Amino acid sequence: MHNSNIRHKILTIPGLYNSGPTHWQSLWERSFNRCERIELGDWDEPVKDDWVEKIAEAIDAEHEPVLVAAHSLGCHAFAHWFAAASSVARDRIAGALLVAARYAGRKLYRLAAAFVADADDRRGQR
Template identity: 50%
Template sequence: MTQLTVLVLPGLGNSGPDHWQSWLEGRLPALARVDLGDWDAPEPDRWVERLDSAIHAAPGPVVLVAHSLACILVARWAAVSDMAEKVAAALLVAPPDVESPQTVPAEARRFAPVPSDPLPFPAVVVGSRSDPYCTAARACGFAALWGADFIDAGEAGHINSASGHGPWPMGETLLKDLLAQI
């Protein structure tokens, strides 16, 4: 089998040095962060183009590790791309409810509506019961729409550095489990 490429996809604002995605990159140096462009004022079409280019440039199958707004990006990308067969799996952590003006910033609402097409590759959605940007029930609903497994992370906030998730062993375990299934 060709070597897998693991692409890290941060959400709005990027994932800073104390974020679990950055921690994971330090532990598993083969991970590659995708520069999606303007992290603070994301343009959905531009982010889709950048993700498509990164997947196209990968020499073989790709695994996506997305956080927050990048989860919605993955679903948007999968609905329009002809490169979806290159994706072996996706770990989608803390998707925001971009359809809710009460919970997410205006910049994230640009990604509405939430795509409802099943993903054409295996995926795991991780949600939290105390995520200020999305209820656990709504995150579970995204998983159902996308044909993904759902993992309840408990009272984990937005699963970012603000909620104490720099080191996040659960995320590392989930990624390793996903890779082992490929």
């Protein structure tokens, strides 16, 4: 992979439990000098509003449009940010890659419930 081909900075948004050293997001961060992780805080017991606020802060700190590469619960957090963001803030997103947004299993659902419930409630309201 060549850094010279990346026009926009890439902000990665990991999901529950973060992304380990061999995860594709971590590989991208090491491979591209214009790719960095948004540190969301508590990766093991996420709080939706905290994650959404960290995403807003990271995007607001950029001076030009960015690409977002979100994984798992990070997709839901990004969707919440996007749904609440102003059109000016949304225009700062050049594109988004949302990978593996679904959750299954009792423990994962308990941890992810706050992230997916609102999005499910809004489905069909647009």
